[in-house]
Amino acid sequence: MDTDAELRIDAPHRELLDQILDKWSLSVLNELCERPCRFNELRRAVPQVTQKSLTSTLRRLERNGVIEREVVSTRPVAVRYRITPLGKTLRHPIDVLLAWATQNMSAIARAREAFDVGEEEAGR
DSSP, rough: OTTTTTTOOOOHHHHHHHHHHSSSSSHHHHHHHOOOOEHHHHHHHHHTHHHHHHHHHHHHHHTSSSEEEEEESSSSSSEEEEEEEHHTTTTTHHHHHHHHHHHHHHHHHHHHHHHHHHHHTTTO
């Protein structure tokens, strides 16, 4: 990686990254990388997410072309979500970020602790 290159995060990039790396998207994408899922399967797989948040997350991911929604003609009608080929390309960069986090977690924990101690001493 060229560290001398200027890092520019313009508004469209920031909006996309906010949507893909938000609180629930990574959990949803992790499930959909394994297999297509119906809405309630995703709710059970990510039990902390509310119905409203899951609906919003799925709509954002679909809008960005990362997942697709398929209406299954069953009785009652069901909806199944699957990752798209574009969505599959996210796996590697996300794995790299997770590896970085794992590798640096102890240093980050030390930095947080030092910061918190400094905040307490400063009376903030």
